Amino acid sequence: MSAAGELRPAVTAADYRLGTPTWCPGCGDYGVLRALQKAAAELQLVPEQTVVVGGIGCSGKLAYYFRAYAFHGVHGRALPLATGIKLANPRLTVLVAGGDGDGYGIGLGHLLHAMRRDVDLTYIVMDNHIYGLTKGQYSATSRKGFRTRSSPAGSTEEPVHPLELALAAGCGFVAQGFAGDPDQLSRILVSAIRHPGFALVNVLSPCVTFNHEDTYDHWQNALVNLGAADGVDPDGRPTWDRWGALQRVAAAQELVRGVIYQRPVDSQATPCAKAGQVAGDGRDSDLYPAQRPGRGLTLDEQEEYLARFAG
């Protein structure tokens, strides 16, 4: 039993560490994990009220290394699993982590429907433009002409452009980060997790073992930094202009980082997007305390909250 009003100790980024990652030394996914741990500490996410659904791939293993509940399903099916989890218990913070093959190849159909349904999920795609886990086949985001073990003469296909796709599909929050800048990425993730609806965060995350073209140096030099992480562009204007965002992203051939588009929160109307907020009596007091900005979680609150789900 806790004394009334006793504060649960503040959680730090290190508290979200779990196990020892087995990624290759230098893999971009380490930077993504670090950024997520930092964002979780900033938001004071409660591990027992947080779920990470991992895709199949090197990237999907992130779910094993982050202290929260984890669910590892089948290739390309992370989003329907996460949708079910969120709708079954809207108060959970549900994160999805996977790769470009998982999300933009085999699972692309699910992505379109998740964006359309606008369920309150944060989807982190570790986009290395290759299949890492299966040892270096070209993926849906590999550039045309890219030579791999499965495309020795160069890929003949046009790549998927995830940011343009998401903007055209009506996604309410679209951002791109870079694994080489975990600090900016963590700020993007804070905004994405706070966004009440589906948020896509594409992260350019180098595969140092199988992709020797899309390297840290390449992306560091090529990416234009929008600087935005809070739904405002570098000039302080809200990033609410979907078609302007689409033009800017297309003109830059997707080589931008920052928050690219965020729909005004007040215009969120879909039941799924609101589910995490209006379940119960819909008052702010009904939100899980950790979801309220600047708020710690008392032990009493935790017990009271968890009791709602008992039995």
Ligand SMILES: Cc1ncc(C[n+]2csc(CCOP(=O)(O)OP(=O)(O)O)c2C)c(N)n1
């Ligand atoms: C249905 C099915 N098809 C194929 C595979 C083999 N497979 C496992 S991971 C993967 C691709 C991984 O690439 P990506 O999603 O980009 O993740 P990365 O390893 O690059 O992080 C494939 C094709 C599988 N596990 N299941």
Ligand code: SF4
């Ligand atoms: S194969 Fe590539 S994506 Fe997989 S752990 Fe190694 S560097 Fe990372």
Ligand SMILES: [Mg+2]
């Ligand atoms: Mg990949």
